[in-house]
Amino acid sequence: MESNNDKPSTPTNAGSTGSPGTQAQAKGFQAVRKAHQSEIVEDYVELISDLIEQCGEARPVDIASHMGVTQPTVVKNLARLQRDGFITREKYRSIFLTKTGADLANICRHRHRIIVAFLLHLGLDAETAEHDAEGLEHHVSNKTLAAFEAALEK
Amino acid sequence: MESNNDKPSTPTNAGSTGSPGTQAQAKGFQAVRKAHQSEIVEDYVELISDLIEQCGEARPVDIASHMGVTQPTVVKNLARLQRDGFITREKYRSIFLTKTGADLANICRHRHRIIVAFLLHLGLDAETAEHDAEGLEHHVSNKTLAAFEAALEK
DNA sequence: TCCTAAAGTTAGCCATGGCTAATCTTCTAT
DNA sequence: ATAGAAGATTAGCCATGGCTAACTTTAGGA
Ligand SMILES: [Mn+2]
Ligand SMILES: [Mn+2]
Ligand SMILES: [Mn+2]
Ligand SMILES: [Mn+2]
Numbered sequence: 001m002e003s004n005n006d007k008p009s010t011p012t013n014a015g016s017t018g019s020p021g022t023q024a025q026a027k028g029f030q031a032v033r034k035a036h037q038s039e040i041v042e043d044y045v046e047l048i049s050d051l052i053e054q055c056g057e058a059r060p061v062d063i064a065s066h067m068g069v070t071q072p073t074v075v076k077n078l079a080r081l082q083r084d085g086f087i088t089r090e091k092y093r094s095i096f097l098t099k100t101g102a103d104l105a106n107i108c109r110h111r112h113r114i115i116v117a118f119l120l121h122l123g124l125d126a127e128t129a130e131h132d133a134e135g136l137e138h139h140v141s142n143k144t145l146a147a148f149e150a151a152l153e154k
Numbered sequence: 155m156e157s158n159n160d161k162p163s164t165p166t167n168a169g170s171t172g173s174p175g176t177q178a179q180a181k182g183f184q185a186v187r188k189a190h191q192s193e194i195v196e197d198y199v200e201l202i203s204d205l206i207e208q209c210g211e212a213r214p215v216d217i218a219s220h221m222g223v224t225q226p227t228v229v230k231n232l233a234r235l236q237r238d239g240f241i242t243r244e245k246y247r248s249i250f251l252t253k254t255g256a257d258l259a260n261i262c263r264h265r266h267r268i269i270v271a272f273l274l275h276l277g278l279d280a281e282t283a284e285h286d287a288e289g290l291e292h293h294v295s296n297k298t299l300a301a302f303e304a305a306l307e308k
Numbered sequence: 309t310c311c312t313a314a315a316g317t318t319a320g321c322c323a324t325g326g327c328t329a330a331t332c333t334t335c336t337a338t
Numbered sequence: 339a340t341a342g343a344a345g346a347t348t349a350g351c352c353a354t355g356g357c358t359a360a361c362t363t364t365a366g367g368a
Contacts, residue, residue, distance in 0.1 A: 187325090213315080213316090214315075214317090215314080215316080225315075225316065225317085226319095228316095229316070229317060245317080246315085246317085
């Protein structure tokens, strides 16, 4: 999976190959890429959960308007969610979360709310807080989330 | 480019089609998708700028190890950066930033540093701060960035 | 000088996640 | 009861951004 760039010899270029700082930076970028893979799943299960709460059911057309994408895009993403065990569904019927999906939704909603609360606490308006939280939530480590919560306590 | 979902008629399901909250949420998701499009460009120009500073030149092999990807991946992404006017290069030679690329690098570095400083200010360790900043930096609006700076002043 | 290892490139594979166009199903209102 | 609208699906397109394998070029050291 990884390349073994740990030759101490002929480091043509200074301060690059596999230095501790380099590796740490690479880890950061890899974490970002990993977060992007989970992102759609997280946003979808959270939205589906909200729609079931608020509307009684989660339909592709509503997911599409909330996500700002077309219905075929929703259908395609729902197929992945089903494949990966987060939802169950039958053709032309509304969508249900599996236990796995519902659990993930709760975790995501919790995370989301902490971030929004933290941004509001910093003095931002509600719209900006919601707007930015939608992206930030996927890149906040547990440590940082805890720091946000701690700041809210004070 | 956009679909016109502003039918006030027959909203079969309550509280969904084009309601103000729904549209605001959609705007948030759209902003996240847009951020993801600029992300690679931003991270690459910032890294290239750093490598030129620290090593005297930016070579694909070093970009690869810092980004945690393979060299062919770097080459492909560099082709896009060149196509879009952020870098210039000749085959088998190291990479240079255009004015556009260098300006963007400076903006990104500035942003990056503010976020790291803010996370450190919250009490996080340096590694976590750098790690999380790598993702967060692409999802912080100007308003939120300003709020971070304000918090640092105090 | 020239051989070889490292660096760079190319080709080609795959998954993701957007989109439009066209079709099919469901549901509602007459 | 049924026609038409709204919703759902399918098919097929495209760009992105990972990867491996194979090849070419460059450059350092014997
Ligand atoms: Mn992101
Ligand atoms: Mn989100
Ligand atoms: Mn969310
Ligand atoms: Mn980044």
